Amino acid sequence: MDLSVMFFGADPADAGGTGGHAAKYDDILAIARAADRLGFTALWTPERHFQQVGQVFPNPALLSAALATVTERIHLRAGSLVLPLHHPLRVAEDWAVVDNLSRGRVGLSVATGWHSRDFVLAPEAYEDRRERAFRDLELLRRVWAGEPAEFTDGTGGRVQVTPQPRPYSASLPLWTTTSGSPSTWEAAGRMRTNILGATIGQTREELAGKIASYRDAYDAAPGRPGAPPRGTVTLMAHTYVAASDEEARERAAGPLKAYLRSYVAQTAANKGGPDGGAAALSEAQLTALTDFAFRRYLAWGGLIGSPETCRKSLADLAELGCDEVACFVDFGLGRDEVLAGLERLADLREGL
Known part of the structure; x- marks a missing residue:
C-alpha cells in the first residue's frame, strides 16, 4: 500500500493579516520537504474557495508548481480540481507547466x-456540473495526449488548438473524486480513472461494496x-501517529474538533445541498455533531493513535x-507535531 500526504486546510477565521497565510505556506513547504525525504508517494493539494476551511488552497496548480521546486521525487497531485470552474484547455496548460x-x-x-459559493467563479456551470466534469475529463485526457480540440475563437469561427507547452509525461494520471455516492464510484470505473474517496461517512461494509462495484465497472469498461x-x-483519512493512543487522542482532540465544527458549519451553509441550505446550527448542535464525528474517527476510518493501532x-484498509x-495531516496540529507524526x-510502511 502507498502512503501519501493530503493537505486540506484548518485555519482560524482570523488566519489572514500580516504574515498569517505566509506562515501557513511555510508549514506546507516544510511538510512537503519532509514527505519527500521520508519516501511518501504523493502530495495532494485541494481547490477551495471563499471558505474558512482551506483558505490557502485556491489553486492546486500554482501551489504544486512551488512544491515542484522544493521536492525531488514525490508526486504532486490535485486533490481535487473542480473541473466545471475551469476551461479544460487552461487546466491542461497549467498542469503541463507543473x-x-x-x-x-x-x-x-x-x-x-x-458548494454553491464556489460557483461564484462560474455560476452558469453549477446546474449541470456533474455532466460538465465528466465530459471535460475525457477532453482533458485527449488534449494531454496531443490530440487537437476544436473550439470557437474570438471571431465566432471554429478552430483547432493544441495546448502548450507539451507535458513532460505522455499521459495524465487521473482520479475521480467522490463524496461517497455509489453512482460516482461506478462512473469512475466506467471512465477508467482512479478514484479518490474517504473513509468517513460510511461503514466498513458500505465502503467494501463501493470498491467492489468500482472494480467491476473498471474491468468491464x-x-x-x-x-x-x-x-x-485512494482513500483520505485524518492522520496523526503518536507514541501512544492516549497521546494521539489528547493532542488531536482539540484541533480536529475545531476543524470539524468549521466544516459542519460550511456544509450547513451550502445552498446547493439537499435541503437548499440549512439554518445556522446552534452551539449545542455543533458541539454534539463534532463530538460524534470525533468518536467515529477514533472507532473506524481514521489513523489517529499509536504506531501499532x-x-x-x-x-484493514488494504484488506x-x-x-x-x-x-490528511493539516487539521490543526502544529508543524512540529505533524512532522513528528510523519516520521x-x-x-x-514496511510490510504494508
Missing part, C-alpha cells in the same frame, strides 16, 4: 464541485488513452482493496 517543472510527477483528481489496466483506490488500521491512503508514519 509536469515539466517536476519532470513528470503530476496527477489530477477531478471533482464536480459541491473499454480502454482509455493512458488508463492503467487496474485502477487505484495505525498499522492495524492500514492493514478492503485500498491501494493508497492519502493521510512515525513512515516507519509503518
Whole structure:
C-alpha cells in the first residue's frame, strides 16, 4: 500500500493579516520537504474557495508548481480540481507547466464541485456540473495526449488548438473524486480513472461494496488513452501517529474538533445541498455533531493513535482493496507535531 500526504486546510477565521497565510505556506513547504525525504508517494493539494476551511488552497496548480521546486521525487497531485470552474484547455496548460517543472510527477483528481459559493467563479456551470466534469475529463485526457480540440475563437469561427507547452509525461494520471455516492464510484470505473474517496461517512461494509462495484465497472469498461489496466483506490483519512493512543487522542482532540465544527458549519451553509441550505446550527448542535464525528474517527476510518493501532488500521484498509491512503495531516496540529507524526508514519510502511 502507498502512503501519501493530503493537505486540506484548518485555519482560524482570523488566519489572514500580516504574515498569517505566509506562515501557513511555510508549514506546507516544510511538510512537503519532509514527505519527500521520508519516501511518501504523493502530495495532494485541494481547490477551495471563499471558505474558512482551506483558505490557502485556491489553486492546486500554482501551489504544486512551488512544491515542484522544493521536492525531488514525490508526486504532486490535485486533490481535487473542480473541473466545471475551469476551461479544460487552461487546466491542461497549467498542469503541463507543473509536469515539466517536476519532470513528470503530476496527477489530477477531478471533482464536480459541491458548494454553491464556489460557483461564484462560474455560476452558469453549477446546474449541470456533474455532466460538465465528466465530459471535460475525457477532453482533458485527449488534449494531454496531443490530440487537437476544436473550439470557437474570438471571431465566432471554429478552430483547432493544441495546448502548450507539451507535458513532460505522455499521459495524465487521473482520479475521480467522490463524496461517497455509489453512482460516482461506478462512473469512475466506467471512465477508467482512479478514484479518490474517504473513509468517513460510511461503514466498513458500505465502503467494501463501493470498491467492489468500482472494480467491476473498471474491468468491464473499454480502454482509455493512458488508463492503467487496474485502477487505484485512494482513500483520505485524518492522520496523526503518536507514541501512544492516549497521546494521539489528547493532542488531536482539540484541533480536529475545531476543524470539524468549521466544516459542519460550511456544509450547513451550502445552498446547493439537499435541503437548499440549512439554518445556522446552534452551539449545542455543533458541539454534539463534532463530538460524534470525533468518536467515529477514533472507532473506524481514521489513523489517529499509536504506531501499532495505525498499522492495524492500514492493514484493514488494504484488506478492503485500498491501494493508497492519502493521510490528511493539516487539521490543526502544529508543524512540529505533524512532522513528528510523519516520521512515525513512515516507519509503518514496511510490510504494508
